[in-house]
Amino acid sequence: MPENKLSLDTLALHAGHTPDTATLSRAVPIYQTSSYVFKSSDHAAKLFALEEPGNIYTRIMNPTTDVLEKRMAELDGGVGALAVASGQAAITYAVLNIAQAGQNIVSTSYLYGGTYNLFHYTLPKLGIEVKFVDSSDAENYRNAIDENTRLIYCESVGNPKNNVDDIEAIAKIAHDAGIPFVVDNTVTTPFLFRPLDHGAGNSPNPTLRTTVSDSGMRSAVFPISSRCALNC
Numbered sequence: 755m756p757e758n759k760l761s762l763d764t765l766a767l768h769a770g771h772t773p774d775t776a777t778l779s780r781a782v783p784i785y786q787t788s789s790y791v792f793k794s795s796d797h798a799a800k801l802f803a804l805e806e807p808g809n810i811y812t813r814i815m816n817p818t819t820d821v822l823e824k825r826m827a828e829l830d831g832g833v834g835a836l837a838v839a840s841g842q843a844a845i846t847y848a849v850l851n852i853a854q855a856g857q858n859i860v861s862t863s864y865l866y867g868g869t870y871n872l873f874h875y876t877l878p879k880l881g882i883e884v885k886f887v888d889s890s891d892a893e894n895y896r897n898a899i900d901e902n903t904r905l906i907y908c909e910s911v912g913n914p915k916n917n918v919d920d921i922e923a924i925a926k927i928a929h930d931a932g933i934p935f936v937v938d939n940t941v942t943t944p945f946l947f948r949p950l951d952h953g954a955g956n957s958p959n960p961t962l963r964t965t966v967s968d969s970g971m972r973s974a975v976f977p978i979s980s981r982c983a984l985n986c
């Protein structure tokens with residue numbers, strides 16, 4: 755994919771939105787619909803069979819949310835994103851799409867409290883073990899990975915410790931193991947740091963996802979690296 759040369763400021767304002775030809779509205783319209791009409795039963799059948807792209811139901815897709823998802827993906831240098839209602843929802847989706855009962859993930863022990871509770875209490879109820887490591891030494895990840903490990907996880911700036919781990923060293927360990935590396939990039943935002951730029955480019959393996967959440971908007975998005983989109 756050619757590199758997008760637009761600045762982050764321009765992307766933050768415009769990425770993912772093309773003014774519609776009927777109204778030429780500059781601002782992104784807010785589509786307050788839960789459902790959509792179908793041109794015919796044949797059209798509906800094709801949409802539900804995923805043979806034709808289009809809107810089916812707002813919980814699955816909505817044109818306003820679609821702009822947010824495309825914008826966040828471009829800001830983070832990913833190929834796609836999924837917007838959900840909270841940081842914990844984004845992290846849950848990221849983990850459950852990769853790991854299942856009987857498997858494990860390896861996480862930093864320096865975690866935001868909500869994520870710690872999700873990893874320590876909730877995921878084990880679903881049969882997913884979480885191994886916590888001291889992420890200040892990237893090798894601790896390598897030592898904890900076993901044949902059932904499906905991803906490794908850290909925060910780009912840990913909350914509340916404000917620790918900064920060696921993201922590229924951890925990414926290399928993920929590459930060596932052939933598993934994705936998920937980074938919660940809430941604290942820095944893509945303006946200061948883009949995890950996908952630090953590890954996604956140097957391996958044929960699925961590599962890096964990132965979750966971003968904005969507490970003020972109660973939104974959370976996880977851009978997906980091209981390799982994850984293809985392979986995970």
Ligand SMILES: Cc1ncc(COP(=O)(O)O)c(C=O)c1O
Nearest residue numbers: 840841842866868913938940967
């Ligand atoms: C590191 C980190 N991740 C995620 C979140 C937000 O998660 P949630 O929206 O589930 O509260 C926060 C909020 O402070 C955070 O500090």
